[in-house]
Amino acid sequence: MNFYIVSLIKIALVFAIFMTTLAYLQWVERKVLAHIQSRTGPLRVGPHGLMQPLADVFKLLTKEDLLPPYVSRFFYLLAPFIAVSLALIAISIIPFGPEIDVFGYRTYMQISDVNVGILFILAIAAVSVYGVALAGWSSNNKYSLLGGLRSSAQMISYELPFTLVIVSPLLLANHLSLRSIVDSQAGYYLGFIPRWSIFQIPFPQIFAFIIFMIAGFAETNRVPFDLPEAENELVAGFHTEYSSMKFACFFMAEYANMVTITCIATTLFLGGWHPLFPAPYSNWIAPLVFFVAAILCFIAGVQNVRKRDRYTFPVFGIAFLILAAIFAVPLFWQVTMPIFWFCAKVGFLLFTYIWVRGTLPRFRYDQLMKFAWTFLFPCALINLLLTALFVAVF
Amino acid sequence: MDTVLFIIFAVVAIVCAFNLVLQKHPISSALSLIGVMGSLAVLYLLLGAEFIAMAQMIVYGGAVMVLFVFVIMLLNAGSEKASSKSWFAQLAGLPLLCAFVAVLGFFVRAAMPVLRGVRFGTWVGGTAERIGQVLFTQYLLPFEVISILILIAILGAVVLARKEID
Amino acid sequence: MLPPVPLSWYLVLSVILFALGVAGFLYRKSVITVFMSIELMLNAVNLSFVSFSYELKRVDGHIYSFFVMVVAAAEAAVGLAIILTVFKNRGTLQIDEVDSMKL
Numbered sequence: 001m002n003f004y005i006v007s008l009i010k011i012a013l014v015f016a017i018f019m020t021t022l023a024y025l026q027w028v029e030r031k032v033l034a035h036i037q038s039r040t041g042p043l044r045v046g047p048h049g050l051m052q053p054l055a056d057v058f059k060l061l062t063k064e065d066l067l068p069p070y071v072s073r074f075f076y077l078l079a080p081f082i083a084v085s086l087a088l089i090a091i092s093i094i095p096f097g098p099e100i101d102v103f104g105y106r107t108y109m110q111i112s113d114v115n116v117g118i119l120f121i122l123a124i125a126a127v128s129v130y131g132v133a134l135a136g137w138s139s140n141n142k143y144s145l146l147g148g149l150r151s152s153a154q155m156i157s158y159e160l161p162f163t164l165v166i167v168s169p170l171l172l173a174n175h176l177s178l179r180s181i182v183d184s185q186a187g188y189y190l191g192f193i194p195r196w197s198i199f200q201i202p203f204p205q206i207f208a209f210i211i212f213m214i215a216g217f218a219e220t221n222r223v224p225f226d227l228p229e230a231e232n233e234l235v236a237g238f239h240t241e242y243s244s245m246k247f248a249c250f251f252m253a254e255y256a257n258m259v260t261i262t263c264i265a266t267t268l269f270l271g272g273w274h275p276l277f278p279a280p281y282s283n284w285i286a287p288l289v290f291f292v293a294a295i296l297c298f299i300a301g302v303q304n305v306r307k308r309d310r311y312t313f314p315v316f317g318i319a320f321l322i323l324a325a326i327f328a329v330p331l332f333w334q335v336t337m338p339i340f341w342f343c344a345k346v347g348f349l350l351f352t353y354i355w356v357r358g359t360l361p362r363f364r365y366d367q368l369m370k371f372a373w374t375f376l377f378p379c380a381l382i383n384l385l386l387t388a389l390f391v392a393v394f
Numbered sequence: 395m396d397t398v399l400f401i402i403f404a405v406v407a408i409v410c411a412f413n414l415v416l417q418k419h420p421i422s423s424a425l426s427l428i429g430v431m432g433s434l435a436v437l438y439l440l441l442g443a444e445f446i447a448m449a450q451m452i453v454y455g456g457a458v459m460v461l462f463v464f465v466i467m468l469l470n471a472g473s474e475k476a477s478s479k480s481w482f483a484q485l486a487g488l489p490l491l492c493a494f495v496a497v498l499g500f501f502v503r504a505a506m507p508v509l510r511g512v513r514f515g516t517w518v519g520g521t522a523e524r525i526g527q528v529l530f531t532q533y534l535l536p537f538e539v540i541s542i543l544i545l546i547a548i549l550g551a552v553v554l555a556r557k558e559i560d
Numbered sequence: 561m562l563p564p565v566p567l568s569w570y571l572v573l574s575v576i577l578f579a580l581g582v583a584g585f586l587y588r589k590s591v592i593t594v595f596m597s598i599e600l601m602l603n604a605v606n607l608s609f610v611s612f613s614y615e616l617k618r619v620d621g622h623i624y625s626f627f628v629m630v631v632a633a634a635e636a637a638v639g640l641a642i643i644l645t646v647f648k649n650r651g652t653l654q655i656d657e658v659d660s661m662k663l
Contacts, residue, residue, distance in 0.1 A: 075421070114444075116521075116522055119449070123452050123456065126456020126460070127456055130428070130460075136467070148467060152460055153464065176522050400565045408577070414597070415580055415583050415584040430600060434607055441570070445622065446610060453629045453633055454599070465640045465644065498579075510567060511567070512570065519613075528619050540631070547635070548634075554641035554645050
């Protein structure tokens with residue numbers, strides 16, 4: 001009985017945090033893109049536009065729910081549902097931390113550990129094409145159909161390098177369960193080089209990591225591979241005909257996929273929750289980071305440009321100070337440290353996604369295919385062969 | 395728990411299979427087939443075949459059926475036209491089908507030995523580790539042969555589907 | 561607490577799915593749907609392989625169904641290429657309209 005209650009609590013926690021992350025990821029993306037392009041981004045709703053996600057949700061909810069007369073109704077309604085539910089399922093097997101002790105009850109910071117975890121992820125990734133393909137087909141619209149076709153072809157093509165590079169860290173870890181994969185990356189070489197997959201002897205997976213990230217961009221339909229929704233050629237691609245909540249579903253699915261891909265990259269290549277350097281020192285990084293953030297906030301509050309920053313920045317500073325205090329209590333370290341390191345890695349990778357979106361132009365469709373088949377696929381294959389060779393010899 | 399799961403997913407599989415046969419539009423049939431494959435994957439899990447369940451979703455659900463859906467979308471295949479049936483099929487079809495099912499049912503009942511119940515978790519032999527071991531020792535030759543077969547199939551598909559050069 | 565499902569139910573399910581596959585194969589007129597019915601039959605056989613594997617507590621059934629999957633994937637690649645070619649040459653997907661070999 002205990003097991004079910006604890007599982008329910010874990011699911012509720014993860015779901016709440018995940019949804020908030022999705023909402024605010026969009027805010028972060030708009031802010032970062034704006035600053036890359038020397039703009040300020042959302043600023044009106046709440047301090048620094050922090051209430052913007054809430055406003056967006058209200059806007060999407062209250063919009064007219066349009067059902068065009070020419071669509072094939074069943075599939076048209078099914079497609080966003082498939083997209084969003086598959087995107088949200090994958091988070092359930094991501095390990096966020098080691099086994100912890102909550103009031104005497106030992107549990108893992110993971111909803112459930114599947115023996116064939118990584119295969120489960122691949123299965124979800126393989127099936128999630130249908131959301132986009134069906135949306136494109138059922139809209140009965142040339143642009144949508146082209147978007148759907150492009151996306152299925154693109155996802156099939158990029159699934160090959162994606163799967164092949166996932167195999168090589170598995171050769172080092174010798175496990176399919178995500179928890180065991182992370183466990184196999186614990187420890188340090190020479191006392192300071194972490195044994196993450198990208199550093200691991202005998203064959204560091206740094207190339208695999210890069211290929212994984214590139215294929216991940218294509219799998220999640222992000223710039224520079226967002227051909228299915230290229231707005232200058234296809235209006236909005238597969239979701240041209242969608243409005244209000246159904247559009248929000250696709251939008252949410254895209255961000256959820258992004259978060260999942262970065263979580264998997266962290267788990268497979270960046271050592272999951274294991275810190276960058278050994279424990280007694282690394283534990284002080286988190287409070288230090290938040291403390292510096294607090295100081296910066298206070299400084300910004302004193303030299304304010306706008307009137308209301310005089311109040312907002314100190315409030316944020318105090319919030320950061322409280323966070324620093326929480327992260328500095330050794331009693332909470334068993335929970336806070338894994339979370340901090342995991343979130344730091346995922347956050348960095350998500351920032352990379354946004355950064356790339358602000359930097360690179362879109363590929364042409366034939367370039368995209370050529371890149372997948374003539375460059376990425378052979379690279380992944382060679383990487384796999386070398387890894388297998390090194391693992392077999394040493 | 396596993397009884398409930400079995401009943402739910404068996405019913406889903408049968409309904410989806412009926413839908414496959416009865417739907418007029420190929421894409422509805424394709425979706426129904428994906429439904430069958432998904433529910434079969436769950437049944438595989440109940441039978442302790444976790445690797446096969448995931449392979450089912452990756453290979454069938456992810457690769458084969460995506461190809462089907464892709465081709466249906468590419469050819470813009472419409473609903474199929476109803477063709478005229480022969481008078482014999484119209485007249486004798488249903489009685490013959492019933493007779494066939496009755497005979498089949500009789501033999502199934504007579505020949506089926508009393509089999510043990512399936513309890514989830516009593517046998518967990520279908521792990522990736524175990525399958526890999528057997529596949530690369532006992533079944534090594536079939537494995538190699540099948541990889542050659544799939545290579546030939548890829549070449550054949552490329553040759554068949556390329557543009558005519560003339 | 562419900563009694564466990566006997567293994568024969570799995571086999572009966574497999575029979576039903578196979579029969580439906582045969583029915584679809586005979587009844588449908590679109591090449592793609594006929595092809596999908598074949599996939600359904602293969603799936604039904606896979607289910608019986610896996611159930612027998614459970615009964616015998618051996619992993620061989622899994623290996624066979626794995627091979628069936630691989631062959632099905634190869635078959636789908638070639639078959640769909642053939643369907644594409646047929647469509648290019650004839651402009652139809654109806655099985656009874658592709659009859660130039662008929663006397």
